[in-house]
Amino acid sequence: MLVKELRQGLRGKTFVAVFLVLQVLLSLFLLGAGAAGSTPRAGTFVSEVVFVFFSLAALVIQPLRGVGALSGEIRNNTIDLMVLTRLGALRIVLGKWVSVISQTALMAVTIFPYLILRYYLGGMDLFAELLLVLVIFMLSTGLTAVTVGLSGCRSILIRGLLPVLGTPVLAWFIFRFGFGGGVNYLIEFCSLSDTTRSFALLGFLVAVAYIGWSMLSIGASQIAPTAENHSTLRRLIALGLMLAWPLMLRAMSAPIDAVPFLWFIIAAPAIGIALSEEENPVSTVYRPFVRKGLIGRIAGGLLYPGWPSGAVFSLVLGLIGFAGMAMLPGSSGSQLMKSQIYLLALLGSLLLPGMLIVLAGQKFKDRAAAFILLWIAFVIVGLVGASLGKELSSSLVFWCLAWDPVTLLPMSDLIGRYDWVTFEWKHLLLSGTIANGIYLLVLLLKSIPAFRRIRSLEQETPSE
Amino acid sequence: MSALKVHNLYRYFGQLQAVNGVSFEVPHGSVCGFVGANGAGKTTTMRILATLDYPTMGVAEVCGINVVNHPAEVRRMIGWMPDHFGNYDHMTVLEYLDFYARALGYKGKERRQRVQEVMEFTDLVPLAERFSNKLSKGMTQRLGLGRSLLHDPQVLIMDEPAAGLDPKARVELKHLIRVLAQEGKTIFISSHILSELGEMCDSLLFINAGRIVHHGGAEDLRRSADALGGVLYDVQVANEAQHVADWCVLQPHVEFLEARKHGGRIRIEVDDPAKSADVLARMIKDGLKVVEFHREERNLEDAFIDILGRIERGEKNVVLPPPMPASQPAPVEVSTASPES
Numbered sequence: 001m002l003v004k005e006l007r008q009g010l011r012g013k014t015f016v017a018v019f020l021v022l023q024v025l026l027s028l029f030l031l032g033a034g035a036a037g038s039t040p041r042a043g044t045f046v047s048e049v050v051f052v053f054f055s056l057a058a059l060v061i062q063p064l065r066g067v068g069a070l071s072g073e074i075r076n077n078t079i080d081l082m083v084l085t086r087l088g089a090l091r092i093v094l095g096k097w098v099s100v101i102s103q104t105a106l107m108a109v110t111i112f113p114y115l116i117l118r119y120y121l122g123g124m125d126l127f128a129e130l131l132l133v134l135v136i137f138m139l140s141t142g143l144t145a146v147t148v149g150l151s152g153c154r155s156i157l158i159r160g161l162l163p164v165l166g167t168p169v170l171a172w173f174i175f176r177f178g179f180g181g182g183v184n185y186l187i188e189f190c191s192l193s194d195t196t197r198s199f200a201l202l203g204f205l206v207a208v209a210y211i212g213w214s215m216l217s218i219g220a221s222q223i224a225p226t227a228e229n230h231s232t233l234r235r236l237i238a239l240g241l242m243l244a245w246p247l248m249l250r251a252m253s254a255p256i257d258a259v260p261f262l263w264f265i266i267a268a269p270a271i272g273i274a275l276s277e278e279e280n281p282v283s284t285v286y287r288p289f290v291r292k293g294l295i296g297r298i299a300g301g302l303l304y305p306g307w308p309s310g311a312v313f314s315l316v317l318g319l320i321g322f323a324g325m326a327m328l329p330g331s332s333g334s335q336l337m338k339s340q341i342y343l344l345a346l347l348g349s350l351l352l353p354g355m356l357i358v359l360a361g362q363k364f365k366d367r368a369a370a371f372i373l374l375w376i377a378f379v380i381v382g383l384v385g386a387s388l389g390k391e392l393s394s395s396l397v398f399w400c401l402a403w404d405p406v407t408l409l410p411m412s413d414l415i416g417r418y419d420w421v422t423f424e425w426k427h428l429l430l431s432g433t434i435a436n437g438i439y440l441l442v443l444l445l446k447s448i449p450a451f452r453r454i455r456s457l458e459q460e461t462p463s464e
Numbered sequence: 465m466s467a468l469k470v471h472n473l474y475r476y477f478g479q480l481q482a483v484n485g486v487s488f489e490v491p492h493g494s495v496c497g498f499v500g501a502n503g504a505g506k507t508t509t510m511r512i513l514a515t516l517d518y519p520t521m522g523v524a525e526v527c528g529i530n531v532v533n534h535p536a537e538v539r540r541m542i543g544w545m546p547d548h549f550g551n552y553d554h555m556t557v558l559e560y561l562d563f564y565a566r567a568l569g570y571k572g573k574e575r576r577q578r579v580q581e582v583m584e585f586t587d588l589v590p591l592a593e594r595f596s597n598k599l600s601k602g603m604t605q606r607l608g609l610g611r612s613l614l615h616d617p618q619v620l621i622m623d624e625p626a627a628g629l630d631p632k633a634r635v636e637l638k639h640l641i642r643v644l645a646q647e648g649k650t651i652f653i654s655s656h657i658l659s660e661l662g663e664m665c666d667s668l669l670f671i672n673a674g675r676i677v678h679h680g681g682a683e684d685l686r687r688s689a690d691a692l693g694g695v696l697y698d699v700q701v702a703n704e705a706q707h708v709a710d711w712c713v714l715q716p717h718v719e720f721l722e723a724r725k726h727g728g729r730i731r732i733e734v735d736d737p738a739k740s741a742d743v744l745a746r747m748i749k750d751g752l753k754v755v756e757f758h759r760e761e762r763n764l765e766d767a768f769i770d771i772l773g774r775i776e777r778g779e780k781n782v783v784l785p786p787p788m789p790a791s792q793p794a795p796v797e798v799s800t801a802s803p804e805s
Contacts, residue, residue, distance in 0.1 A: 004559075004563045007554065008553060012554065076551075077546055077549040078549055078552070080511075080514075080546060083516070085539075085564060086539075086567060087567045225515055225535040227535050282532055362478060
């Protein structure tokens with residue numbers, strides 16, 4: 001798979017054009033800086049140019065090449081031919097991803113000579129700049145995994161959202177941040193002068209790897225036959241990370257405010273995928289669980305592919321989140337309550353679209369795409385509604401939007417800051433608990449008949 | 465054990481019933497033609513057999529192995545050739561076949577040998593270095609056939625392989641299919657060109673609106689249609705060709721089947737020379753300037769249209785499966801048999 005993809009990718013016009021343009025631009029700027037004289041300022045400028053242009057290529061253009069990875073194969077009717085081989089869905093997706101990141105790696109290697117030349121301009125922390133190249137490359141692999149993973153979505157909205165909205169925003173940010181002193185800040189950060197930075201960087205790399213893998217797994221699920229189970233491993237990894245999560249938080253000395261967001265990074269892909277999976281009607285996927293007897297069947301309630309067990313899985317991840325937060329040293333009082341509200345808001349933001357997709361049944365053909373679009377829609381509704389409420393200085397507007405758990409985030413920031421704010425921490429906690437409770441209850445009630453169907457499939461499945 | 469076995473197969477896409485209780489069997493080593501109008505459910509059935517789609521209900525097996533429960537085993541046994549498929553940019557014919565041979569698990573010398581054999585069989589050797597996306601339709605179909613044969617499958621499932629081919633390419637493809645049939649492969653092929661299917665298939669399977677309406681040999685089909693009675697005539701006139709159609713509308717026991725350049729094809733319901741002579745006499749009397757009026761043999765297309773006509777008229781002498789209750793799709797009926805059993 002990789003050979004084929006690399007052959008096509010390296011012969012393609014996009015790679016050749018990006019590669020040549022990057023080299024020409026870097027050469028010109030380096031020559032210009034060299035002509036200006038060997039000063040630290042010239043060196044800093046060269047670093048900025050190298051990293052900004054490399055970031056544009058690695059973080060914008062290369063990930064964009066993943067947008068058509070699976071959709072192109074589906075459109076050309078070639079994906080069928082590939083899945084009929086022994087490659088397997090995950091290998092097909094991995095092959096496409098590795099092909100793009102190999103080309104990105106090639107670009108990364110070609111900027112080393114410029115960094116070496118820049119060394120002679122003085123004032124360079126070679127280790128930090130090389131580490132920054134690695135970090136950008138890793139981020140590129142994560143973004144490429146997102147585009148490759150989502151490229152199997154039937155929804156053109158999802159596939160179009162990234163290039164149309166993501167590209168200009170990201171390119172603008174890279175220019176603005178890069179030439180606005182951001183590159184120097186990142187180089188300084190990458191010098192790893194204290195252990196917190198080292199842990200933060202490690203955490204970042206783990207998060208990129210996890211999210212990237214989750215996205216590739218989504219892509220694989222979309223082209224795999226129903227009898228293939230990609231869900232169990234995905235959920236086990238999420239559970240493993242979630243159980244290691246309190247230890248990571250202690251090691252990173254993470255402030256309690258950040259804890260819900262770190263939880264969200266692990267939980268969002270796992271819950272999102274779990275709740276958007278269809279019920280699996282194939283008895284062979286249940287066989288490995290049934291063979292383990294009662295324990296296997298109980299574990300299946302959490303790990304079987306399909307949304308019914310996904311609802312239970314979401315509940316478990318939520319509970320782990322609250323338990324982990326309570327275990328942190330010094331977690332008490334309003335700080336703890338605020339973090340709990342954040343966690344409820346983030347958990348609810350995942351449960352609400354999940355519940356709607358389950359209620360809609362077969363109406364959504366591409367459930368993963370529908371989940372993402374609904375999630376984005378509710379985030380926009382929550383944030384726009386909150387802005388409106390703030391503009392009108394009206395607590396009522398906020399309460400009218402309390403069904404959208406995202407609204408809890410801006411609401412919690414307003415407490416104690418304005419006279420017109422009539423809600424308190426305990427109100428938000430209660431509101432978030434009720435909203436999450438209702439969404440979970442609906443999901444669990446809907447899952448009861450689905451679990452009955454699964455039980456009958458389990459009984460059909462011989463354990464030997 | 466049959467090479468292909470489909471029992472009470474249903475496939476719903478939302479409210480659309482693409483396949484509606486299809487059952488049939490195809491014995492090992494036979495060539496079975498699958499015929500139906502666009503949207504009749506041919507491709508859906510074939511895709512289910514090829515493990516590319518799954519049924520709403522029912523059982524589909526290839527060589528006794530359930531396609532839903534054991535897709536990987538089934539995939540090793542089948543070669544799938546879709547009606548159209550895109551080729552890759554920047555990839556030659558040789559590289560294309562080499563890629564698929566690798567993907568199918570062939571390594572080193574064995575892989576090169578297999579690719580060479582397939583290229584020779586499909587006459588692709590002269591095109592080895594040509595980019596695969598620069599091939600003609602006929603060459604592309606040969607490449608597709610070559611790809612589907614790389615792992616030497618027992619069963620070939622071919623969905624409209626002759627669609628869009630010029631006559632020469634069609635003859636070449638037909639020849640290749642004949643050779644494969646002689647080698648003992650089971651071939652399940654769909655096509656719109658019924659006369660060609662009649663020549664190369666041991667049996668024909670007619671599907672309409674998701675239901676099988678006929679399964680048997682080409683001769684059975686002709687006989688079945690002949691049994692309906694009636695004879696076909698080619699009528700050519702010196703007036704406007706449309707006059708023939710207009711005239712037929714007003715006549716009892718005469719049906720206009722198909723417009724032709726100078727007239728049309730009609731069916732006279734009673735096979736009686738005196739009746740035919742009477743029809744001709746009435747035509748002339750009514751002002752049609754008949755320049756030709758001759759009897760035609762019934763071909764497979766006519767037989768197919770006859771069958772569809774019978775169904776449209778509500779004649780239920782073809783055994784159709786009972787309709788599935790129009791409720792939520794039921795779960796897949798799964799076979800628990802392991803591939804070894």
